[in-house]
Amino acid sequence: MNKILIMSLMIMFALTLFAKNNSDGPVLLQVKADPxxxxxxxxxxxxxxxxxxxxxxAFITSQMLSDGSTEMNSYExxxxxxxxxxxxxxxxxxxxxATFSGRVHKDNIDKYYPLFMDALLHPAFKExxxxxxxxxxxxxxxxxxxxxxxxxLGKAVLYNKIFEGTPYGHIISGTTTGISxxxxxxVKKFYKKYYNxxxxxxxxxxxxxxxxxxxxxxxxxxxxxxxxxxxxxxQPETINGLNVTIVxxxxxxxxxxxxxxxxxxRGQKEWYPLALANSWMGEHRNxxxxxxxxxxxxxxxxxxxxxxxxxxxxxxxxxxxxANVGRHKQIFEIWIRPVPNETRHFVLRAAISELKHxxxxxxxxxxxxxxKNFLSKYILxxxxxxxxxxxxxxxxxxxxxxxxxxEMFKESLKTMTLEDVNSAIKKHLQFENxxxxxxxxxxxxxxxxxxxxxxxxxxxxTPKSDKVYEQDKTIExxxxxxxxxxxxxxxxxxxxx
Numbered sequence: 060m061n062k063i064l065i066m067s068l069m070i071m072f073a074l075t076l077f078a079k080n081n082s083d084g085p086v087l088l089q090v091k092a093d094p095x096x097x098x099x100x101x102x103x104x105x106x107x108x109x110x111x112x113x114x115x116x117a118f119i120t121s122q123m124l125s126d127g128s129t130e131m132n133s134y135e136x137x138x139x140x141x142x143x144x145x146x147x148x149x150x151x152x153x154x155x156x157a158t159f160s161g162r163v164h165k166d167n168i169d170k171y172y173p174l175f176m177d178a179l180l181h182p183a184f185k186e187x188x189x190x191x192x193x194x195x196x197x198x199x200x201x202x203x204x205x206x207x208x209x210x211x212l213g214k215a216v217l218y219n220k221i222f223e224g225t226p227y228g229h230i231i232s233g234t235t236t237g238i239s240x241x242x243x244x245x246v247k248k249f250y251k252k253y254y255n256x257x258x259x260x261x262x263x264x265x266x267x268x269x270x271x272x273x274x275x276x277x278x279x280x281x282x283x284x285x286x287x288x289x290x291x292x293x294q295p296e297t298i299n300g301l302n303v304t305i306v307x308x309x310x311x312x313x314x315x316x317x318x319x320x321x322x323x324x325r326g327q328k329e330w331y332p333l334a335l336a337n338s339w340m341g342e343h344r345n346x347x348x349x350x351x352x353x354x355x356x357x358x359x360x361x362x363x364x365x366x367x368x369x370x371x372x373x374x375x376x377x378x379x380x381x382a383n384v385g386r387h388k389q390i391f392e393i394w395i396r397p398v399p400n401e402t403r404h405f406v407l408r409a410a411i412s413e414l415k416h417x418x419x420x421x422x423x424x425x426x427x428x429x430x431k432n433f434l435s436k437y438i439l440x441x442x443x444x445x446x447x448x449x450x451x452x453x454x455x456x457x458x459x460x461x462x463x464x465x466e467m468f469k470e471s472l473k474t475m476t477l478e479d480v481n482s483a484i485k486k487h488l489q490f491e492n493x494x495x496x497x498x499x500x501x502x503x504x505x506x507x508x509x510x511x512x513x514x515x516x517x518x519x520x521t522p523k524s525d526k527v528y529e530q531d532k533t534i535e536x537x538x539x540x541x542x543x544x545x546x547x548x549x550x551x552x553x554x555x556x
Contacts, residue, residue, distance in 0.1 A: 085260075085261040085262065085263060085272060085275075085276065086260065086262035086263070086449065086452045086453055086455075086456060087262075087263055087264075087272065088262070088263070088264035088265070088445060088448055088449050088452060089264075089265075089266075089267065090265055090266065090445050091266055092266075093266050093445045094165055094166075094266060095163060095164055095165060095265045095266065095445070096164075096168050096264070096265040096266060096267050096271070097161070097162045097262075097263070097264040097265050097445055097446035097449050098160070098161050098162070098175060098262070098263055098264075098275070099158055099159070099160045099261075099262040099264075099383070099446075099453055100158070100159045100160075100179065100259050100261055100262075100279065101156050101158040101159075101259060101260045101262070101383060101453050101457065102156060102157050102158070102159070102253060102254055102258055102259045103155065103156055103253065103259070103288045104117055104120070104121075104156065104157045104249070104253035104254060104288070105117055105153050105154045105155040105156050105157060105231075106118060106153070106154050106226075106230070106231045107226035107227055107290060108226070108249075108253060108290070109233065109237065110245075112237060112240060113233075113237050113240055113241050113245060114229045114233040114234040114237030114238075115196060115229075115233015115234060115237045115241060116233070116237070116241050116245055116246070116249050117157065117231075117249065117253075118152050118196065118231055118232050118233055119189075119192055119193060119196060119233075119238065119241055119246060120157075120249045120250055120253075121150040121152040121157045122150070122152075122192045122195075122196070123182060123184060123188060123189065123192060123246055123250075124150050124159065124178055124179065124182050124250070124254075125149050125150035125159070125178065126188070126192060127182060127183065127184070127185065127188035127189075127192065128182075128183040128185050128188055129177045129178055129181045129182055129183050130177075130181040130182075130183050131177055131181060132174070134188060137174060137178075140170075140174055141171075141174060144163060144167045144171050145163075145164070145167075146161065146162065146163035146164075146167065146171050147161065148160065148161035148174075148175050148178060149161075151383055152231055153231060153372075153384045153386075154227055154231060154370075154384075154386050155290065155385060155386055155457075156383060156384075156385065158450075158453070159179060160450075161175045162265075162446050165265070165266045165267070172274075176275075176278050179254070179279075179282070180278065180281055182250065184243060184246060184247055184250075186243060189243045189246065193238055193239075193241065196232055196233065196238050197235055197238055197239070199232055200232055200234070200235050200238070200555045204232070204555070205308070205551050205552075205554060206308075206551075208375060209310060209312070209313075209314035209397065209498040210314045210316075210374070210375055210394065210396050210397070211373075211375065212306065212314065212498050212551075212554075213306070213314040213315065213316040213394075213496045213497065213498045214316050214392075214496070215230045215555075216304055216306055216316075216496040216498070216549075216554065217304075217316040217494060217495075217496035218390070220302070220304055220494045220496065221295055221298070221318065221319070221320060221390055221494050222293075222295050222388075223296065224295075224296060225293045225294075226290070226293060227293060227295075227386070227388065229555075230555065232555075233555075234555050235555060235556055236556055250283075251283045252285060253288060254282060254283065255282055255283045255284060255285025255286070256279060256281070256282040256283065256284055256285065257284075257285055257286050257287045258285060258286070258287050258288050259279065259282075260453050260456050260457070261275060261276070261279060262449045262450075262452060262453045263275065263449075264445040264446060264448065264449035265445045265446075292387055292388070293387075293388055294388075295320050295388070297492075298319055298320075298492040298493060298494055300491070300492060300540065300541075300542065300545060301491075301492075301493055301495060301539060301540060301545065302493070302495065302545045302546075303495045303496075303506075303509060303541060303545065303546045303547070304494070304495070304496050304497070304549060305497050305498075305499065305502040305505055305506060305546065305547070305548045305549070306496070306497065306498040306499070306549055306550075306554065307499070307500065307501075307502035307548055307550050307551065308499075308500065309500055310400070310498060310499055312397035312399060312400060313397065313399070313400050313403040313406075313497060313498065313499040314395070314397060314398070314497070314498040314499075315393075315395040315398060315403070315406065315407055315410070315495070315497050316392060316393070316394050316395070316495075316496045316497075317392070317393055317407075317410075317411070317493050317495040317496065318391050318392035318393060318493065318494065319391060319489070319492060319493050319494065320388060320389070321368060321389055321390060321391045321487050322487070323368070323389075323483075323487050324387065324389065324458060325454075325458055325464050326455075326458045326459065326460035326467070328471075329482075329483045329486065329487070330368070331467070331468055331471040331475065332471075332475055332479040332480040332482070333368055333480075333483040333484070333487055333488075334368060334434075334468070335427070335430055335431060335434060335472070335475065335480050336417075336421075336422060336481075336483060336488075337366050337368045337391075338430050338434055338437075339426055339427075339429075339430040340366045340413075340417055341364060341365040341366030341367075341393065342365070342437075343365045343367070343371060343374060343377075343378070343379075343380075344363065344365070344378050345365075347433070348364075348365070348366075349413065349417075350364035350365065350366060350393070350410065351363065351364045351365075353409060353413055354406060354409055354410065357523070357524070357527050358517075358519070358527060359519070359521070360398060360399065360402055360406055361395060361396055361397055361398045361399075361406065362397055363394075363396040364393075364394075364395050364396070364410070365393070365396075366391070366392065366393045366394070367390075367391070367392045367393075367394070368389060368391055369386075369389050370384055370386055370389060370390075371392075372384055374394065375396075379440060379441050379442075380441060382442070382450025382451050382453070382454055383450050383453060383454060385454050385457045385458060391487070391488055393410055393414065395407075395410055400501070402515075402517055403499055403505065404505065404508050404509070404513070404515035405515040405516075405517045405531075405534060405535065407495070407497070407539070408537040408539060409534050409537075411490060411537070412533070412534055412537045414488075414490045415490040417484065417488070418484060418485070418488050418489060418490050421477075421480065421481030421484050421485070422477065422480055422481060422484075424477055427477045431472050431475065434468075434472060435469065435472050438465060438468050438469060441465060442465060448465075451463070451464060451465055498551075502548045503548065506543075506546045506548060509539060509541045509546060510542070510543045510546060512538060512539060512540070514535050514536050515534075515535050516531075516535050517531060517535065
């Protein structure tokens with residue numbers, strides 16, 4: 060058993076003994092053997108709270124707190140003071156929340172904690188910090204997102220399309236028009252309204268003591284007075300048929316994302332069998348998953364082929380799911396990482412045909428048992444550190460889970476049946492009403508091929524098995540009923556305006 064797994068098991072055991080989480084008090088994960096202290100403060104202040112016309116305000120405000128000066132210290136001085144402590148802090152903005160996190164060796168807590176709390180309680184809101192952060196945000200939208208990662212670009216376009224017209228309908232970073240319209244006064248008002256003394260969940264983990272808990276609670280009570288924010292549940296527009304958004308740009312390869320909303324959240328009984336089904340279909344960065352085997356392993360057509368039942372940001376740089384990015388409305392999503400342009404139509408057909416087979420047939424007994432055995436060990440790696448465990452426990456409060464989601468996941472596998480899994484697939488997944496986002500070049504050519512349902516024969520640089528060639532005959536003509544009016548082409552330069 061490797062060291063990471065041993066540490067994970069030790070921490071999970073310790074957390075079972077010392078964990079406390081409820082909506083009325085802090086989440087405490089006391090692990091006396093841990094030489095570090097982790098602090099997380101989750102505010103209900105996400106991009107869904109951006110005012111119309113100022114999309115990106117939640118993001119800019121979060122960056123002003125984590126990457127800006129305080130009344131006591133300039134940003135440069137803060138970095139100088141944090142460096143010898145081998146520590147830092149960050150504010151992770153999401154759609155419904157923003158989580159302020161820090162971790163430090165307990166021997167340095169007396170020097171670190173004042174810097175951490177000063178950032179929350181006494182932001183300076185300096186004009187020079189504001190201009191720098193706005194400039195960085197605009198550069199991300201205008202350049203980084205559009206031209207450095209077509210996979211992330213495609214996912215952003217997909218989410219914007221599915222949630223169009225709702226508070227989820229713009230990415231966390233906002234829009235260029237929205238950010239340009241934000242003033243420093245807007246940031247101050249957003250901070251006062253949402254970063255208030257009633258609108259957060261506090262979590263502390265590691266080798267802390269009771270006095271430290273009281274100190275943090277007393278300090279957070281000094282935040283601006285206010286109320287807990289409760290946002291109404293949203294319902295995206297119903298998807299009818301196959302709808303395609305093609306982002307036209309000079310691209311050497313194609314990125315494909317597609318999906319649809321689902322009505323199941325972690326903590327609900329059906330989430331866990333659906334998670335097992337999804338793991339078999341397309342566990343993130345797992346070469347044994349079905350989509351990976353079909354598209355990459357057997358055919359060598361791209362790098363990665365994954366599926367999700369929860370939001371999975373920054374998938375290109377992560378192995379395991381992130382904590383503190385919770386949403387009360389999720390989508391089922393398939394993400395096909397870079398595909399040669401000449402095989403894009405074939406790969407889209409292959410992925411949707413596999414989804415169809417998945418929905419209609421479910422898993423076999425052997426597939427179910429294999430995946431259950433895999434997950435019973437794999438989920439131990441979701442949160443091997445105290446800090447990561449703390450993040451998941453804050454999410455438990457966010458989702459209203461009485462207990463631990465990770466423990467529920469582990470325990471559910473012991474009693475889960477094949478019938479549970481296939482029933483969840485039938486209830487929550489489908490293949491006929493899907494939004495599709497494709498980042499590629501020669502968009503008009505792809506649109507014509509899709510609308511005309513043109514055959515998409517494929518040639519390989521190296522020989523494949525007879526089974527692959529036989530399957531390809533079906534994939535090449537798999538019908539994708541896409542109407543011309545359901546295909547929208549957008550130039551990459553026009554996105555996120």
